[in-house]
Amino acid sequence: MLTTLIWLIHPATLGVFVKTSGTWINVATVLIGSGLGIVLKGNLPTRMQRIITQALGLLTLFLGVTMAGSLLKVKLGIFDGVIIGLIAIVIGGLLGEWWRIDARLRAIGDALKHRFQGGGSFTEGFVAASLLFCVGPMAMIGSLNNGLSGDNTLLSIKSAMDGLASIALSSSYGIGVAFSILPIVVYQGGLSIAASFLAQSLSEPATNPSVLLTSGVGGLIVMGLGLNLLEVAELSIAAFLPGLLLAPLLCAIIEWLA
Template identity: 60%
Template sequence: MELSLWARTSGTWINVATVLLGTGLGLWLRHRLPQQMRQIITQAVGLLTLVIGFAMTNSFSEVEAGPIDGIILGLVALVTGGLLGEWIQIEKRLITMGDMLKQQFKGEGRFTEGFVAASLLFCIGPMTVLGSLNNGLIGDNTLLTLKATMDCFAAIALTGTYGIGVGFSALTVLLVQ
């Protein structure tokens, strides 16, 4: 069965839309939402991330790759991913891209910080990788939709602190996923 373009990419488009929605709400609520409330949003998203992480990690115990245990395989994947990210200088490239966007769109203040922080938060992690694979290969956007909801709330909180640069991370989400 061949999947339509929408079936293969719907999770990404939903995620891009929720990042933009969260940024819009964050800009609208910016001066109405106290720092403590933004912190509560961030803590709630962080707690949910931990719960999902533990649930996903639990599946490592079921994996066997020959003599290698799933937990060790997970550790190797994390270390390899971290080293590769450092080697190809992901953060430096995002900062450069953020500075370019800031100049192009006459962004002010903490534009680049917001762009980089949101891009890293929204694009680095197993939900991004596994969700994109599930969506692209079998048309299941469940994981990306869950991630999109979390990203929307995170965008509200981040926009209150960093401003419009957070919204431009939707470009990174689109490219990565």
């Protein structure tokens, strides 16, 4: 009812809001978590933090499996989506290791932390939270999903994780953590809007092979993140990010050759 009313008032605004809804949910959870963290002042027991992380890890793993199922919906000539997804994530992982994406991201984070270490707890909290919330596959994949199809499920899960992390961070660093919403809006919102323009050029984004392949490969990466959260494995998740670009590229090449 409310959605219909908003649509009648301003349809264009509804379209932009839906495509970036996950970002606004993320902003809300970070603000709420930061407020709770300041109130709690670090009194949340470690064992309770571990249980929360494990619960989020299980849910993230389930979500990754669900997303990866998109590969089963793709068939391009003699190639199944699973095979194309496998090629994309293997070559993408090799490229990621060659380019040392994971190591470079860690180096950037360490450099920023070192650079702002003497700037007070406000700056340190802002930098630490911004890196944690924006550097990672869930932010990228979730924003693309939200922009392409309006599905904010992945960003909603990330929002829950970020909100809980905000409690722990803000109890140590203070209100600077709350200001990490600024890079969240710019990065995630920007990706979602860019993806929404891409979706407008596709006839059927929900069934387009390129979108399904990208979502499927993204699901495999999210599964890896879930395994990391559960401490079942220690995967270099960032190394597989090039696979997200290779999936639609492989799709275009196969369609062109067919």
